[in-house]
Amino acid sequence: MDTLLNAEEREFAQKMRQFYRTEIPEELRFKVATGQELTKEDMVTSQRILNQHGYAVPNWPVEWGGQDWTPVQRHIWLEEMQLACVPQPLPFNVSMVGPVIATFGSQELKERFLPATANIDIWWSQGFSEPDAGSDLASLKTTAVRDGDKYIVNGQKTWTTLGQYGDWMFNLVRTDPNVKKQAGISFLLIDMKTPGVTVRPIQLIDGGHEVNEVFFDNVEVPVENLVGEENKGWTYAKFLLGNERTGIARIGGSKVNLARAKAYAAVTKTARGTLLDDPLFSARLTRIEAELTALEMTQLRILSTQAAGSDKPDPRSSVLKLKGSQLQEDISELLVDVLGPQGLDFVTDRTQGEGLSDLPLGAVDALPAYFNTRKVTIYGGSSEVQRGIISKALLGL
Amino acid sequence: MDLELNDIQQELASTLNKYLRSEYDTQAREAILHSEEGVSREKWEAFAEMGLLGLAIPENYGGAEMTFAEVAVVLEAFGRALVLEPFLATAVLGANAIAAAGSEEQKQEILPAVCEGQTFLAFAALEPGLRYAVDTPSTTASAGADGAFTISGEKNGVLGGDVADQFIVTASENGELGLFLVAASASGVSRVAHRQADGQGSASVKFDNAPAQRLGAADAHAVVAELLDTANAAIMAEAVGVMEASLTMTAEYLKTREQFGAPIGTNQALQHRAADLYADLEYARSMALYSRLAVTNEEAGSEKDRHRDVIAAKMIIDQSARTISQESIQMHGGIGMTMEYPIGHYAKRLTVISRTFDDADSLTAELAEIGGLIEPHAADLS
Numbered sequence: 001m002d003t004l005l006n007a008e009e010r011e012f013a014q015k016m017r018q019f020y021r022t023e024i025p026e027e028l029r030f031k032v033a034t035g036q037e038l039t040k041e042d043m044v045t046s047q048r049i050l051n052q053h054g055y056a057v058p059n060w061p062v063e064w065g066g067q068d069w070t071p072v073q074r075h076i077w078l079e080e081m082q083l084a085c086v087p088q089p090l091p092f093n094v095s096m097v098g099p100v101i102a103t104f105g106s107q108e109l110k111e112r113f114l115p116a117t118a119n120i121d122i123w124w125s126q127g128f129s130e131p132d133a134g135s136d137l138a139s140l141k142t143t144a145v146r147d148g149d150k151y152i153v154n155g156q157k158t159w160t161t162l163g164q165y166g167d168w169m170f171n172l173v174r175t176d177p178n179v180k181k182q183a184g185i186s187f188l189l190i191d192m193k194t195p196g197v198t199v200r201p202i203q204l205i206d207g208g209h210e211v212n213e214v215f216f217d218n219v220e221v222p223v224e225n226l227v228g229e230e231n232k233g234w235t236y237a238k239f240l241l242g243n244e245r246t247g248i249a250r251i252g253g254s255k256v257n258l259a260r261a262k263a264y265a266a267v268t269k270t271a272r273g274t275l276l277d278d279p280l281f282s283a284r285l286t287r288i289e290a291e292l293t294a295l296e297m298t299q300l301r302i303l304s305t306q307a308a309g310s311d312k313p314d315p316r317s318s319v320l321k322l323k324g325s326q327l328q329e330d331i332s333e334l335l336v337d338v339l340g341p342q343g344l345d346f347v348t349d350r351t352q353g354e355g356l357s358d359l360p361l362g363a364v365d366a367l368p369a370y371f372n373t374r375k376v377t378i379y380g381g382s383s384e385v386q387r388g389i390i391s392k393a394l395l396g397l
Numbered sequence: 398m399d400l401e402l403n404d405i406q407q408e409l410a411s412t413l414n415k416y417l418r419s420e421y422d423t424q425a426r427e428a429i430l431h432s433e434e435g436v437s438r439e440k441w442e443a444f445a446e447m448g449l450l451g452l453a454i455p456e457n458y459g460g461a462e463m464t465f466a467e468v469a470v471v472l473e474a475f476g477r478a479l480v481l482e483p484f485l486a487t488a489v490l491g492a493n494a495i496a497a498a499g500s501e502e503q504k505q506e507i508l509p510a511v512c513e514g515q516t517f518l519a520f521a522a523l524e525p526g527l528r529y530a531v532d533t534p535s536t537t538a539s540a541g542a543d544g545a546f547t548i549s550g551e552k553n554g555v556l557g558g559d560v561a562d563q564f565i566v567t568a569s570e571n572g573e574l575g576l577f578l579v580a581a582s583a584s585g586v587s588r589v590a591h592r593q594a595d596g597q598g599s600a601s602v603k604f605d606n607a608p609a610q611r612l613g614a615a616d617a618h619a620v621v622a623e624l625l626d627t628a629n630a631a632i633m634a635e636a637v638g639v640m641e642a643s644l645t646m647t648a649e650y651l652k653t654r655e656q657f658g659a660p661i662g663t664n665q666a667l668q669h670r671a672a673d674l675y676a677d678l679e680y681a682r683s684m685a686l687y688s689r690l691a692v693t694n695e696e697a698g699s700e701k702d703r704h705r706d707v708i709a710a711k712m713i714i715d716q717s718a719r720t721i722s723q724e725s726i727q728m729h730g731g732i733g734m735t736m737e738y739p740i741g742h743y744a745k746r747l748t749v750i751s752r753t754f755d756d757a758d759s760l761t762a763e764l765a766e767i768g769g770l771i772e773p774h775a776a777d778l779s
Contacts, residue, residue, distance in 0.1 A: 004398050004690065033776035072398045085776070255771060263773035276773075282765040283758075289770040290684075290709040297683035304400035319676045361777055388665075390672035394648050395662045 004300060005072070013076045016055075020084035023049055032085035033256065035365030037208070040123070040165045046087040047094075047120045056089045057118045059243070061102050064114045071306040075247075075299070082252025092124040092161070093117045095243050097170040100187065100236050104228035113189070125166030125192065127157040127214060128237070135385050137172070138181045138234060142216060144173035144188055146223070151175075151188065153196075153219040159379075163199050163212035166192045172233050179231075187233035189225040196220070206371035207346050241381070248380050249324025251296050254331055258292060261285070261335045264361055268338055275338060288330055295323050315393035318386040325376040325383065332373040335366040343367055400686060402470070405463075410470045413447070417478040423739055429481050430596045436482045436560055445514025450488045454496065458508035465627060469634035469689050476638020479746055481596055483517055486557025489631045490624060491518025494565040497620045498576050498612035507563065507578075519561035520624065521552035521602055529755045531567060531621060538568035538577055538609065546570075546609040547585075548577055551601070556753070558600030559590035565612065566604065567621060574617045577609040584608065595746040622700070623692075626707045629754050630688035633714045636750045637685045640678050640717060643725045643743040647671070650729055650740075667728060674724055677717040684710035701767075708760045709770055715751035715760070722747035 005013060020029075028042050050056040051065070058077055060066030069077070081088060098117050101109050116122045133140040142155025153173060160166070169190045176184030190197065196219035201209045228236055262285060268275040275281050302316050336343055342359060343366050350359045377383045391397075402410065421440065429437045444450055452467045454460025461467075468489065475484060492511045495504055495518075510516040522531040536550025548568050558564070564579045564586075579586060585607035588600045612620075651662030651671060661667055691699075691706035722744035726733035733740050751757065764770070 004400070006398060009398060030776055256774075259771050259774040260776075262769070262771060263775035263778050266773050267778065279762070279765075282769075283761050286761050286765040286769050287712065290712045290764065291680075293687065293709055293770055294680040294683050294713045297687050298679055300398065301400055301679075301683055301686065304398055307398065308401050315675070316679055318672075319679050322672075322676055323680070361775065384669070387669040387672035390675050391662075391668035394644075394671055394675050395652055395668065397652060397660060397662045397668070 005076075009072055009076065012073055013080055016077055016080040017084065019053065019055070020081055020086045023053065024084070024086045028087055029085040032087055033260070035362070035369055038087050040162075043087050043090060044120050044123075047089045050086075050089055051119045056120075057094045057098060059095065060098055060114070060118070064098075064102050064110065065118045071303050075303050078247045079252040082250065083256060085256060090120060090123065090162075092126050092170075093120060093122070095247075096126060096240050097124050097189075099243055100170070100240050101227060103239065104187075104232075104236050108224070109189075109227060122167045123162075123165045125160050125163040125169040125214070127160065127169045127171030127190070129159045130156060131158055135382055137237070138185065140172055140174060140185065142171065142173050143177070144175050144186060144221065146175070149223050151221045151223060151226075153188070153190065153216045153221055155216050157214040157216075158202070158211075160199070160212040160214050161210060163192075163214055164201065164209065166199070168192060169197075169214065170227075172237055175230050175233075182234040184231055185233040185237070186230050187227040187236045188221060189227065190216075190219065190221050191225075194219050194221070204372065205374075206368040208368065208372065210372070249295055249299055249320040250328060250376075251292065251299060251324065254292055254295075254324070254327055257328075257331045257335065258285075258288065260362070261331060261338055264335070264338045268340075268360070281337070285334065288327065288334065291323070291330075292327055295320070295327060298323070315390045318381075318389045321381060322383055322386040322390070325380075328376050329373050332366075332370045335362055336370045339363060339366050406467060406470050409467060410474060413449070413471060413474040414477065416443075416447070417474055417480070421478045421480060426479060426481065434560060435592060435596065435598050440480075441482050441514050444482065444484070445512065448512075449484075450514055451492075451508070451512030452488075454492055454508050454512055458496075458504055459512035460508065465630065465693050466689060468631060469685070472631050472634040473638040473641075473685075476635035476640075476746075477642045479595075479639065479642075479742055481598075483519070483557030483560065483598065485628060485631055485635070486520065486561070487511060487516070487518045490520035490556070490628050491561075491563070491565055493624055493627055494518075494520060494576060494612065494620065495578075497623065498615045498617065499578075500612075500614055503578065503610065503612065516562045517557060517560045518563050518565065519555050519558040519600070520628075521555045521558060521564045522567045522621070523552060523554040525551060525553050529759055531625070532574060532618065534567045534569050534574070536566065536568040536604065538570040538575055538611075540570070546577055546611055547606045548579055548604040548609045549585075549606055551603050553601040555588075555600045555602055557598060558588060558602055559592075559598035561600070564602065566609065567617070568609075574621070576612040576617050576620060578612055579604065579607050579609045593749050595742070595749045597746075597749070619700070622704060625754055626688075626703055627692050629707050629711050630685070630692045632750055632753055633681075633685040633688050633710060636714050636718055636747065637678075637681050639743050639746050639750070640681055640721045643721050643740065643747070644671075644674050644678050646740055646743070647674070647725045647728050654730075661728075670724060670728070674721050677720050681714050681717040681721075684713040705764065705767060705770065708755070708764050711755065712757055712760045712764065715757040718747040718751045719757075 047056050057065050058067035058069050062068050101113055130140050144151040144153045169192050171188050172185050173188050174184055175186040196217040198215040200213045202211045265275040448461055449471050451460030452463045456462045495507045538546050538548050562581050566577045566579050568577055585605040588602040591599045593599055652660055654661050688707045688710035691703045725740050726744050729740050732738045
């Protein structure tokens with residue numbers, strides 16, 4: 001895509017490429033490149049290096065550590081990060097709660113939370129979804145009842161990603177049950193060490209522990225932990241979810257995974273040559289490559305529109321999510337199919353011992369990643385929600 | 398990075414779209430479709446007066462010396478209106494072949510006539526039994542004693558060949574690919590005119606020792622490769638116009654057609670499929686742009702990338718064209734099957750476009766063969 005960038009943008013891309021490949025420890029990038037699970041420490045290490053250089057929260061206001069970048073520069077920052085296999089800054093901190101506090105929070109909240117959030121001294125967890133509030137988020141039931149200078153919170157959140165590491169949690173809570181459901185929601189910050197907060201792991205089909213349930217049992221939360229105004233939480237949540245969609249297509253990451261599947265296919269023997277030479281496999285791979293290019297061009301067209309000064313809601317963002325998530329799944333499936341019969345076990349190590357040969361490359365991560373990646377067409381507004389948004393824009397019905 | 402149309406291109410698009418809406422509406426098109434020639438010479442003159450036919454032709458041959466980007470703007474507008482005249486055959490394939498491979502004299506003779514709308518050209522490359530392959534024609538060219546050439550062989554699927562005044566013919570001369578100019582009126586040339594399903598004219602042409610001039614100013618392989626890449630990028634721009642009009646029409650139908658007491662578009666099954674068509678259209682726009690950038694990239698050594706990018710783009714365009722054309726008919730129901738209602742005409746054009754110059758399967762095979770778009774790379778292999 002370099003030919004589409006102007007001279008300054010190319011130079012910026014070069015600078016970011018150089019930075020990521022020299023400053024972020026190679027063993028971290030190798031883990032990402034080979035689909036290994038990152039520890040909490042890995043993620044913290046990476047984000048702190050980024051933050052030291054002003055690259056953790058470029059989307060924030062400049063006075064809180066952000067960069068005065070164009071939409072194209074922000075795109076390059078993320079794309080090059082993914083291409084260099086750098087662990088991404090924690091989205092809950094940098095794309096979600098940070099921008100909400102920076103935009104809607106009091107000066108006091110900003111000073112208290114923003115520097116620690118950028119530097120991941122606080123690990124944030126997201127408290128939005130509930131057992132009965134998934135795509136229909138506004139029907140959430142967790143309550144916060146005002147009692148003097150505190151709220152008493154009761155209820156249950158779910159799908160709390162990496163909540164096992166969480167220090168603080170940003171929550172949507174119901175503060176007024178007697179109005180239209182969107183109008184009675186507030187945005188409340190809760191210290192997860194407060195008595196009455198219980199985090200319980202949810203085992204996923206990929207064999208990992210990525211998400212949790214969080215229970216609130218008469219949890220006392222000081223009123224100064226309210227962000228913005230009471231009952232305006234839905235507005236802040238919509239703002240947050242809008243940010244969440246930026247970069248959700250994960251084009252750089254998909255390129256890396258596709259390049260990897262292709263490299264493995266080239267060393268995988270079949271009865272007639274290598275898998276890469278197999279006509280049906282290569283046709284499938286080639287279609288995915290063309291689609292990924294179409295996705296990238298679509299992203300660049302959206303950026304170009306933004307660079308030209310338009311900030312209107314753009315249904316093409318939903319196209320990015322819809323198509324980008326599908327491609328991530330297709331690519332994860334491709335990798336499973338490269339491994340074929342040797343990729344069907346859940347194993348933790350490629351070496352088998354006992355004089356047996358090593359399992360093929362990708363044997364540890366391909367299948368768990370395939371199951372894990374099912375989530376991408378569900379989270380951040382499911383594919384069905386995206387189609388609803390697009391058809392609303394198209395048909396207005 | 399700036400991917401927006403510039404002011405001149407926007408102006409061109411808006412003027413042309415306005416003209417076509419008033420002068421090339423369904424009735425006007427219908428009349429041309431049912432006329433004897435199947436093209437309107439009056440409209441062709443109007444296109445010439447608007448300067449559309451020589452947009453990318455250098456000024457000293459009567460053109461506007463603009464770029465392919467402006468040509469793409471015209472084709473997108475033509476796609477919206479399903480213009481029947483042989484713009485692709487004459488102003489893109491024909492004119493580009495002459496500009497790339499013609500001698501100064503040949504350019505002076507033909508290009509100004511193209512700009513003024515006085516001549517139709519056609520590129521005769523396909524042959525019976527060769528499917529989409531154009532590099533190894535069975536048609537032969539023989540040099541005479543006086544430096545003149547004669548051509549013998551059979552071409553088919555010659556776009557615009559029904560009305561062409563001159564053919565640009567691929568032929569093998571002593572086993573080498575060459576390009577030759579043959580007048581339609583020359584001795585030994587006979588043609589059978591056809592109408593494609595979309596109403597556009599084509600022809601099968603027989604050359605029997607027909608007198609020809611060589612277009613020899615450049616390497617024929619390189620000229621043909623660039624010609625087809627550019628024509629592909631052009632037809633993709635047109636396809637975007639056709640798809641956009643199809644989706645607009647289909648969305649309108651979903652909003653207004655009532656069954657069971659409500660617009661059919663209130664059904665989620667249809668809403669979600671319509672959303673998929675919107676996504677397909679955006680992909681098509683993205684890749685039409687991608688191919689446009691590929692054919693206008695003049696960096697040294699970019700020919701290989703150009704071809705790779707164009708075929709990748711056409712794969713996506715063909716896929717979108719297929720889905721949008723088929724779903725447009727399905728969502729319209731029975732009325733979409735009728736000649737009276739426009740949607741079927743759009744579907745027919747898309748059906749033809751996705752099989753012109755190549756098709757999705759042959760493109761996929763070719764892109765795979767040249768290594769695809771992404772370099773294989775794995776951190777644990779290197």
